[in-house]
Amino acid sequence: MAKVLTSSKSANKPSTVRKIQEALIEEISTGELAPGQHLDENGLAMRFGVSRTPVREALSRLAAQGVLVQKDRRGIFVAEYSLEELGQIFEAMHEIEAACARIVAQRLNLLARSEIEAAQAECLRTAEEGDRKGYLLANEAFHQAIYRATGNPYIAAIASEFRRRTGPFRAKKFESHEDLIASAQSHQVLLNDIFSEDSATASKGMRSHMAESFIQALKMN
């Protein structure tokens, strides 16, 4: 699942394997490494100037997170999904994100709000300028700001992880200038809902309707 709180530790030097891990995550989420592509342990070892051991450890961890998949005795590959699987992954991601949004709406905190709005301002700016690369970064920051604003690092970690997993598949969606604008505007709708006066009440109402009984029931177990 999810590492949480890897930061916040004092002056943690990135320890070879973490560096490799992050480099690979970066390349996977930008799509530089294509889904289905085989990863060469020896090649990576050479490239990072280390032996296969730490490379394998990094790959193992990413496989445990679902970003990579390991086929028995045949190596490790960038995860690749059928259309059906992809649909399920997006469904799961949307549920998690909706859960995050609900938590944010309930917790409403001014500092977090200004962070989110700053991120959104950057999204609007880059979208208008048609700065695709810039928008990808700003969009990422926007989503991360929402996850952080939940105040719950565990659900935030899950959400981030889904974002990483779906990165290669979302990347190609932002082709045209219009795509960027539309995306940034949909952020705005989201924010209006989260920060509307009656959002907290609405959210509570929504929870109490059906979810609350689920939650009550599940709490016991």
Added chain:
Amino acid sequence: MAKVLTSSKSANKPSTVRKIQEALIEEISTGELAPGQHLDENGLAMRFGVSRTPVREALSRLAAQGVLVQKDRRGIFVAEYSLEELGQIFEAMHEIEAACARIVAQRLNLLARSEIEAAQAECLRTAEEGDRKGYLLANEAFHQAIYRATGNPYIAAIASEFRRRTGPFRAKKFESHEDLIASAQSHQVLLNDIFSEDSATASKGMRSHMAESFIQALKMN
């Protein structure tokens, strides 16, 4: 995060590291290995009759999933949480489980329903008999049946993972006969909600209220 579909592969022999992984998961979720406890690589290697290499790989994976934590240069420990962290973890787990329940309610499928009800029958039986060990198994099966019934292995994997993580902390809650009964009865409330006539409509209504706008907004990104 989450391995998905490790089963369903034809006659996969459990490959040393998977065996170690599952043995450890078992011991952690039963609480046999206490939170905070240090895991001895050499000891485990001896115990499983292998070298440290596959042991370390198994530990790495579990650390990536959050079941274990790795402290730099000091080894690997069973994850241990402060009260605040524990609260956050449970909050996250409840959100995920509620999401699962909502998906099940929407998808309502008769085969899945009979599986869930069979699991619940077993819960009731073992609870009445005061069979604690039996109840723990039946309860687990009940939750897993719900996760499976979502038809979404990805969110199911997340839910399962939280269940594993919280295992050691939930375990001690089922001390008395009354605890078992109460838990089994709360299952019943949950089932009534999921399977009620208007559940699907209610669920859709709930979604459309606020969540739908979130989901719409997020879908674009």
Added chain:
DNA sequence: AACTACATTTTTGTATACAATATTTGAAAA
């Protein structure tokens, strides 16, 4: 030219080796 059978080469998974850092032990000083 396409297919099969076998030998060669790579690659994976595991074991062992070793340097760097933590932990423990034990003796000397307060």
Added chain:
DNA sequence: TTTTCAAATATTGTATACAAAAATGTAGTT
């Protein structure tokens, strides 16, 4: 007796070695 410091020991992280399996290449047959 308790504290302090240093040597001894154990453990971690990484490198290398090696057996087993998969991928690749090469003939030989049709």
